[in-house]
Amino acid sequence: MDLFEYQGKQYFARFGIPVSPGGVADTADEAVAQADAAGYPVVVKAQVQVGGRGKAGGIKLAQSPGEVRRHAENILGMDIRGHTVERLWIERASDIDQEYYASFTLDRGARKHLGMVSARGGIDIEQVAAEDPAAIARAHIDPVAGLGRPDAERLVEEAGLDPRARPGAVDILLKLYRCFVDGDADLVEINPLILTPDGRVHALDAKVSLDNNAEFRHPEWAAFRATEVLDAREKLARSKGLQYIGLAGSVGIIANGAGLAMSTLDVVNQAGGSAANFLDIGGGANAEVMANALEVINTDANVRSILINIFGGITRGDEVANGIVEALRRVAIVSPIVVRIDGTNAELGRAILKEQASGRIETQPTMLAAARRAVQLAEGARA
Numbered sequence: 001m002d003l004f005e006y007q008g009k010q011y012f013a014r015f016g017i018p019v020s021p022g023g024v025a026d027t028a029d030e031a032v033a034q035a036d037a038a039g040y041p042v043v044v045k046a047q048v049q050v051g052g053r054g055k056a057g058g059i060k061l062a063q064s065p066g067e068v069r070r071h072a073e074n075i076l077g078m079d080i081r082g083h084t085v086e087r088l089w090i091e092r093a094s095d096i097d098q099e100y101y102a103s104f105t106l107d108r109g110a111r112k113h114l115g116m117v118s119a120r121g122g123i124d125i126e127q128v129a130a131e132d133p134a135a136i137a138r139a140h141i142d143p144v145a146g147l148g149r150p151d152a153e154r155l156v157e158e159a160g161l162d163p164r165a166r167p168g169a170v171d172i173l174l175k176l177y178r179c180f181v182d183g184d185a186d187l188v189e190i191n192p193l194i195l196t197p198d199g200r201v202h203a204l205d206a207k208v209s210l211d212n213n214a215e216f217r218h219p220e221w222a223a224f225r226a227t228e229v230l231d232a233r234e235k236l237a238r239s240k241g242l243q244y245i246g247l248a249g250s251v252g253i254i255a256n257g258a259g260l261a262m263s264t265l266d267v268v269n270q271a272g273g274s275a276a277n278f279l280d281i282g283g284g285a286n287a288e289v290m291a292n293a294l295e296v297i298n299t300d301a302n303v304r305s306i307l308i309n310i311f312g313g314i315t316r317g318d319e320v321a322n323g324i325v326e327a328l329r330r331v332a333i334v335s336p337i338v339v340r341i342d343g344t345n346a347e348l349g350r351a352i353l354k355e356q357a358s359g360r361i362e363t364q365p366t367m368l369a370a371a372r373r374a375v376q377l378a379e380g381a382r383a
């Protein structure tokens with residue numbers, strides 16, 4: 001789950017990372033009130049989950065209430081690369097001497113945490129990595145040992161931060177690492193981390209991505225969930241208790257188990273197609289779950305064919321087939337459906353589908369055959 005900048009800054013503040021005082025605003029009036037509270041000059045910042053807001057005109061300095069109002073009116077409703085601005089963050093403006101970069105993320109390949117610091121902040125880190133990779137100091141951190149003060153000191157020294165900024169930067173790195181680990185984040189990034197002319201270091205931007213697997217131990221994340229930006233398909237799925245991940249292809253996929261769903265995605269690719277979604281109905285797929293899954297997929301305009309891939313274990317093939325038949329009764333499905341059922345009671349399941357749903361769906365004996373057929377149907381070809 002990705003946080004907005006203002007939420008990321010609230011999260012940072014919990015771990016003692018210095019941020020500027022400010023508040024959120026959904027209207028120009030609220031923006032002026034927040035600016036009055038924060039103290040002028042202020043920065044008016046578009047809250048959208050996409051980088052480069054500054055360049056897009058979504059971040060403006062304001063010296064007076066009148067200027068705040070004018071910028072707020074311009075920025076609210078603005079489209080920044082497909083994201084509509086519905087909320088602003090107003091904070092006291094900082095004087096900037098230098099802009100740095102700092103982040104922690106997980107390096108799965110290395111099985112370690114990865115810390116990165118650069119003296120070239122305020123621009124896209126990918127751009128720095130491409131133009132001047134030596135300008136990024138990196139440290140792999142053993143997750144058991146954690147980040148020690150000497151590691152943090154070495155990072156800021158290697159990155160060549162101004163000597164005045166080093167103690168403050170080390171302090172922030174240690175806190176940022178605690179935020180990353182104790183805060184259960186996949187990514188914490190500060191860009192820019194600034195040095196002010198009077199020698200203070202603090203976070204001017206915040207990018208935080210939380211690890212959904214840790215949600216059970218963070219009841220406070222409910223507030224972040226409430227503002228999460230989901231597409232319409234994901235919203236409908238969430239309301240029905242399904243985990244639906246929207247993708248850009250044309251084959252809608254329903255499978256039981258995350259592993260099988262992922263394999264199905266791969267096999268669809270192997271068959272020359274691409275998935276429109278990832279939908280795992282989990283174990284014990286009854287008619288209700290299957291109907292909900294088909295309903296969600298049915299609302300996805302990208303879907304040209306539906307591939308249902310079930311491997312029966314505890315889940316029995318006949319129950320799944322009855323579920324599909326029941327689903328077809330309840331939901332008018334737009335796209336052709338290809339089913340592959342294997343495992344427990346698979347034959348019984350196929351027989352039920354043949355008897356009660358023939359003509360509307362077809363079965364295939366293997367995963368690859370089913371994927372090929374679904375891809376063919378998605379491309380509008382006839383058998």
Ligand code: GDP
Nearest residue numbers: 043051052053054093094096122191192204205
């Ligand atoms: P992004 O473009 O979406 O990454 O948004 P940022 O929050 O990183 O802001 C972009 C740029 O705006 C920063 O790199 C700064 O140069 C500038 N900026 C943001 N806040 C302030 C501020 O308080 N004072 C000044 N002088 N510039 C700011």
Ligand code: MN
Nearest residue numbers: 122191192205
């Ligand atoms: Mn930034």
